[in-house]
Amino acid sequence: MSKAYLLKGVRVLGGPAADLLLRDGIIAAVGRIGAATAKGAEVVDADGLVALPGLVDLHTHLREPGREDAETVESGSRAAALGGYTAVCAMANTSPVADTAGVVEQVFRLGREAGLVDVQPVGAVTVGLGGQRLAELGAMAESAAGVRMFSDDGHCVHDPRLMRRALEYVKAFDGVIAQHAEEPRLTQDAQMHEGVVSAELGLPGWPAVAEEAIIARDVLLAEHVGARLHVCHVSTAGSVEILRWAKRRGIRVTAEVTPHHLLLTDERARGYDPVFKVNPPLRTQSDVDALREALVDGTIDAVATDHAPHALQDKECEWAYAKPGMLGLETALSIVITTMLDSLGWDGIAERMSRAPARIAGLRSHGQAFAPSHAQVRGGASSAKGAPANLTLVDPQAKWTVDPSRLASRSRNTPYAGMELTGRVVATFLRGVPTVLDGKATR
Amino acid sequence: MKVKHLLSAADLSREDAIAVLDTAREMAAMAGREVKKLPTLRGRTVVNLFYEDSTRTRISFEAAAKRLSADVINFSAKGSSVSKGESLKDTALTLQAMGADAVVVRHPAAGAPHRLAGWVDGSVLNAGDGTHEHPTQALLDAYTIRSRHGRIEGLKVAIVGDVLHSRVARSNVHLLHTLGAHVTLVAPPTLLPVGVHAWPADVSYELDAVLPGVDVVMMLRVQRERMTDSFFPSEREYSRRYGLDLDRLRGLPSHAIVMHPGPMNRGVEISPEVADSARSTIVEQVANGVSVRMAVLYLLLGGAP
Numbered sequence: 001m002s003k004a005y006l007l008k009g010v011r012v013l014g015g016p017a018a019d020l021l022l023r024d025g026i027i028a029a030v031g032r033i034g035a036a037t038a039k040g041a042e043v044v045d046a047d048g049l050v051a052l053p054g055l056v057d058l059h060t061h062l063r064e065p066g067r068e069d070a071e072t073v074e075s076g077s078r079a080a081a082l083g084g085y086t087a088v089c090a091m092a093n094t095s096p097v098a099d100t101a102g103v104v105e106q107v108f109r110l111g112r113e114a115g116l117v118d119v120q121p122v123g124a125v126t127v128g129l130g131g132q133r134l135a136e137l138g139a140m141a142e143s144a145a146g147v148r149m150f151s152d153d154g155h156c157v158h159d160p161r162l163m164r165r166a167l168e169y170v171k172a173f174d175g176v177i178a179q180h181a182e183e184p185r186l187t188q189d190a191q192m193h194e195g196v197v198s199a200e201l202g203l204p205g206w207p208a209v210a211e212e213a214i215i216a217r218d219v220l221l222a223e224h225v226g227a228r229l230h231v232c233h234v235s236t237a238g239s240v241e242i243l244r245w246a247k248r249r250g251i252r253v254t255a256e257v258t259p260h261h262l263l264l265t266d267e268r269a270r271g272y273d274p275v276f277k278v279n280p281p282l283r284t285q286s287d288v289d290a291l292r293e294a295l296v297d298g299t300i301d302a303v304a305t306d307h308a309p310h311a312l313q314d315k316e317c318e319w320a321y322a323k324p325g326m327l328g329l330e331t332a333l334s335i336v337i338t339t340m341l342d343s344l345g346w347d348g349i350a351e352r353m354s355r356a357p358a359r360i361a362g363l364r365s366h367g368q369a370f371a372p373s374h375a376q377v378r379g380g381a382s383s384a385k386g387a388p389a390n391l392t393l394v395d396p397q398a399k400w401t402v403d404p405s406r407l408a409s410r411s412r413n414t415p416y417a418g419m420e421l422t423g424r425v426v427a428t429f430l431r432g433v434p435t436v437l438d439g440k441a442t443r
Numbered sequence: 444m445k446v447k448h449l450l451s452a453a454d455l456s457r458e459d460a461i462a463v464l465d466t467a468r469e470m471a472a473m474a475g476r477e478v479k480k481l482p483t484l485r486g487r488t489v490v491n492l493f494y495e496d497s498t499r500t501r502i503s504f505e506a507a508a509k510r511l512s513a514d515v516i517n518f519s520a521k522g523s524s525v526s527k528g529e530s531l532k533d534t535a536l537t538l539q540a541m542g543a544d545a546v547v548v549r550h551p552a553a554g555a556p557h558r559l560a561g562w563v564d565g566s567v568l569n570a571g572d573g574t575h576e577h578p579t580q581a582l583l584d585a586y587t588i589r590s591r592h593g594r595i596e597g598l599k600v601a602i603v604g605d606v607l608h609s610r611v612a613r614s615n616v617h618l619l620h621t622l623g624a625h626v627t628l629v630a631p632p633t634l635l636p637v638g639v640h641a642w643p644a645d646v647s648y649e650l651d652a653v654l655p656g657v658d659v660v661m662m663l664r665v666q667r668e669r670m671t672d673s674f675f676p677s678e679r680e681y682s683r684r685y686g687l688d689l690d691r692l693r694g695l696p697s698h699a700i701v702m703h704p705g706p707m708n709r710g711v712e713i714s715p716e717v718a719d720s721a722r723s724t725i726v727e728q729v730a731n732g733v734s735v736r737m738a739v740l741y742l743l744l745g746g747a748p
Contacts, residue, residue: 098510191553199638202553202575202613272554318552320573357659 004041014346052392054086066095084392163437186210274322309411337423507736583615596623604663
């Protein structure tokens, strides 16, 4: 029997203070918990901390196998736990590509061994991310990894016929295609958002239409074949409009936005520091405003990090030669608290960062703590009882300054270096076992 | 000068820019003397770090540094550690260790000089970075305009051609605006950046409508590979719509001058007759390049005038 934990004085979803008893992997009791009930439990003073269901990341690059110098399943898992995550979806663009049952099972197993978060591999849509032939999606679905989400992320499945087939095919096992929406001909050599800043900096532009054109096409394809579509890292106001239209029309589409697209703009490219180079690129303030609004009204379902570690030499170079991508796992919640708490509230953050992504990825044991189905905290007590104890505790007032050298990720490419953020993860529990305590990883 | 580096023409205040032009005039006067050398930068090291072939610009900087008595090291990417895969950062650290007081850098990637400036203590001079900027070209163009017209403020300047890919255009728009000229960019819409509306310049798609009112027309090089990428249908059509030939030259006001940063595509953006005409300042621009670069090195390294 695993150790029990009594969390004293937590504010579930920001509500009134209560105690939580975690035992045998579930939330065993909620409310005022007497000594008899909590017998043998280790007491965690959680006074004033906000309890959220463990966060779920739909979009993580763990780099293993292939680029273990940038990140490993273990180091990425640790970064995730420290960021309040209990599950991450590991993208397929590893080397070798996660396009076979063998590779997804390897990643799945490494995740289990690390034991810090549930690592759910995402399978590639096409062989080698080549955009030519479907990978063995069914074999990956049936594997021990139980893959349900497929993505060529980093590359767009741009052939409309192939995209149609992929959307159709995965219906057989309730899969979903997560599209990296980027029309490749429109983004050839692209280095940053195409607009006023790119014109001045002389960097080839990545036009918003390259994303929007693919999303428009894909929602129509999804409607035509009655399939589910998920859109990765939505970055433009125009994409939001198309998604809003598609959802109103009843098309089964979900979408994610990254923390960096909720906060940063293309102005950051001035100075040419490639730590701000990312794909899709940082856009304009009006895009940021539209993305925030869409996250509040539900047009965008989830926040996903697109955590993309890169070795130092791949960022300490000329902008055009740098790899796109930025770290996200350890800062995502703080960025969302900083930018969105006023408009989303704690329950909204739980929905966008845990429940919705868990639903999209089909991770049934996640996003359940404090979910309405397990009884909302009514009058402070009642029962979140019985839900899997995947949760995280956040100090909502804590201020901290991002220091790249103190991140758990193997890479240092955070765009928030030196920035003061609000809200810090104090503890994370995976099936009742602490992966983070006192702000430190337990393993 | 207030700035340590010259990365963009936008770094230059009006006072700085005028100081460069005034100093360049003194440098040019010296070029007529028997001994063309000044001792100003004796003992200082200037490194020419060229990642792209550009004989014209490199020689110009080299001559400028030598006339100021600086020690000059030429470092070209070909046949050096760079061709063995050395990173820009490591090259920068090497130059730093050698005690470079100034690094003149030409690089195919926009922003490379900005990166370099973060890694070396010396001054960094942008000698052309990708499709971003070429500030000393703009300074020598401004110098040429001033020596022909006696002023820059209030002049109407047309910059014609591949603005999208032109570092010369970007630097000239900044500097000419700073110095009070009125710039009109003339190009097919495909060769103008999407964000051009934010630039301090007017935009026209019609060369013939613009030419009668200009004091200066600056032709930009059009690379032939732009045609295969559908920026325009054919060289012939480009030349017909945006090339400067004798007919169009006749339509210019009689005092207007014709400029080109070189290298030219004779018969494409400029006809040979126009390039060699008395209105053309092309050879003069090259000569002025040395004086202007001397002035920039002098002001960046030698202290205030």
